[in-house]
Amino acid sequence: MGNLVFDYSKASGFVSAEEIENMKAAVMCARDTLMNKSGAGNDFLGWIDLPTDYDKEEFHRIKAAAEKIQKDSDVLLVVGIGGSYLGARAAIEFLSHSFYNVLPKESRKTPEIYFAGNSISSKYIKDLKDVLKGKDFSVNIISKSGTTTEPAIAFRVFKDMLIEKYGREEANKRIYATTDKAKGALKNLADQEGYETFVVPDDVGGRFSVLTAVGLLPIAASGADIDRLMEGAQAARKAAIETPYESNGALQYAAVRNILLRKGKTVEIVANYEPSLHYVSEWWKQLFGESEGKDQRGIFPAAVDLTTDLHSMGQFIQDGARIMFETVLNVAKSPAEILIKEEEVDTDGMNYLAGKSVDFVNKSAMNGTILAHSDGNVPNLLVEIPEQDEYSLGQLFYFFEFACGVSGYLLGVNPFNQPGVESYKKNMFALLGKPGYEKEREELLKRL
Numbered sequence: 001m002g003n004l005v006f007d008y009s010k011a012s013g014f015v016s017a018e019e020i021e022n023m024k025a026a027v028m029c030a031r032d033t034l035m036n037k038s039g040a041g042n043d044f045l046g047w048i049d050l051p052t053d054y055d056k057e058e059f060h061r062i063k064a065a066a067e068k069i070q071k072d073s074d075v076l077l078v079v080g081i082g083g084s085y086l087g088a089r090a091a092i093e094f095l096s097h098s099f100y101n102v103l104p105k106e107s108r109k110t111p112e113i114y115f116a117g118n119s120i121s122s123k124y125i126k127d128l129k130d131v132l133k134g135k136d137f138s139v140n141i142i143s144k145s146g147t148t149t150e151p152a153i154a155f156r157v158f159k160d161m162l163i164e165k166y167g168r169e170e171a172n173k174r175i176y177a178t179t180d181k182a183k184g185a186l187k188n189l190a191d192q193e194g195y196e197t198f199v200v201p202d203d204v205g206g207r208f209s210v211l212t213a214v215g216l217l218p219i220a221a222s223g224a225d226i227d228r229l230m231e232g233a234q235a236a237r238k239a240a241i242e243t244p245y246e247s248n249g250a251l252q253y254a255a256v257r258n259i260l261l262r263k264g265k266t267v268e269i270v271a272n273y274e275p276s277l278h279y280v281s282e283w284w285k286q287l288f289g290e291s292e293g294k295d296q297r298g299i300f301p302a303a304v305d306l307t308t309d310l311h312s313m314g315q316f317i318q319d320g321a322r323i324m325f326e327t328v329l330n331v332a333k334s335p336a337e338i339l340i341k342e343e344e345v346d347t348d349g350m351n352y353l354a355g356k357s358v359d360f361v362n363k364s365a366m367n368g369t370i371l372a373h374s375d376g377n378v379p380n381l382l383v384e385i386p387e388q389d390e391y392s393l394g395q396l397f398y399f400f401e402f403a404c405g406v407s408g409y410l411l412g413v414n415p416f417n418q419p420g421v422e423s424y425k426k427n428m429f430a431l432l433g434k435p436g437y438e439k440e441r442e443e444l445l446k447r448l
């Protein structure tokens with residue numbers, strides 16, 4: 001039950017202790033703005049207290065719904081996009097077997113979990129329908145607004161499939177809607193049809209919602225321990241709020257990335273060394289991208305999966321335009337130990353590794369890469385995740401959320417809105433002929 005650690009010691013050649021100290025006043029001011037709820041976007045700060053102050057009755061219902069799904073469904077389909085998708089996927093991939101969906105049912109006892117409504121791909125929908133054929137399934141439709149195009153389209157398709165298979169009454173018992181508590185298209189439909197509903201709180205934006213029903217229901221359905229997840233988040237909240245600046249990981253991460261930005265490092269690459277962290281990086285990208293990328297400012301959040309991408313993007317990171325810094329996500333203790341065996345004939349030259357674990361090789365690759373990239377003028381920061389378990393993940397989610405709020409205020413933006421995402425939607429609606437967009441449609445068609 002270790003604690004998450006943020007370590008910038010390997011970047012000391014780029015950011016000195018004095019510079020960190022010089023940022024203290026600004027960071028503490030940003031932190032106070034967040035905690036006192038006195039800054040822009042302050043009606044979206046419900047996530048700050050979520051780990052301690054959550055709806056216990058709903059938490060209980062989430063567990064009950066997860067159990068029902070586990071009992072009556074071979075598959076759970078999670079329909080959502082952005083903040084209504086990435087947290088659950090990040091958690092499930094981080095916590096589950098790497099080949100979760102194809103494990104024999106007897107050894108898993110929880111449903112296969114697929115995600116839909118996160119693209120507008122006909123092929124993806126069709127292929128997923130094939131997977132569902134002959135299987136008992138349930139749908140968790142997640143949308144705060146209830147009107148987002150991608151999940152709304154996918155939901156129509158899979159709701160129809162449920163009705164066709166089970167009839168309307170039983171289908172309605174297999175649909176779980178996570179949405180606004182009182183208003184919106186999805187809430188209205190849920191009330192009308194009698195779906196069980198869960199709430200995206202008013203004061204929690206999508207990208208900060210993983211510790212609400214948005215993330216918790218699919219995560220619980222996968223068999224993960226959501227109590228431990230919340231406990232981890234509680235520990236990180238306490239650390240973020242109570243630890244002095246000098247040893248506060250979240251505040252220091254916010255400070256360091258803003259120092260680096262001011263030195264021209266406009267791209268942050270999150271690097272993991274475990275394939276099961278791929279979607280943690282995707283979740284992180286939305287968190288920081290939507291929070292900070294506005295008013296022509298921000299750090300572009302990118303991600304690589306290593307060592308995989310060392311054989312592709314590695315060249316650029318080592319040697320290309322010097323615009324980036326790197327934040328390594330390191331799982332300190334691997335959940336699996338595989339030992340490398342000696343072979344009689346050492347054709348591939350790997351015998352020198354005989355007796356060593358695969359994780360030892362992975363960690364050596366990581367340590368070597370951190371130093372190589374640092375030598376190539378890419379400052380390397382490190383987030384040490386104690387274990388690949390719920391408690392560590394709860395800490396990780398909260399650590400990044402808190403750092404993001406502080407970092408956004410340091411940058412001088414409102415970290416809790418996302419006005420930029422509307423532009424493409426407006427154009428898409430106009431081109432689709434949505435009523436009310438006639439004038440825009442004419443203008444756009446001329447340009448195509």
Ligand SMILES: O=P(O)(O)OC[C@H]1O[C@H](O)[C@H](O)[C@@H](O)[C@@H]1O
Binds near residue numbers: 144148
């Ligand atoms: O939950 P929803 O209302 O469907 O929104 C899902 C996502 O789509 C929007 O376009 C925003 O960019 C995201 O911040 C949001 O998480």
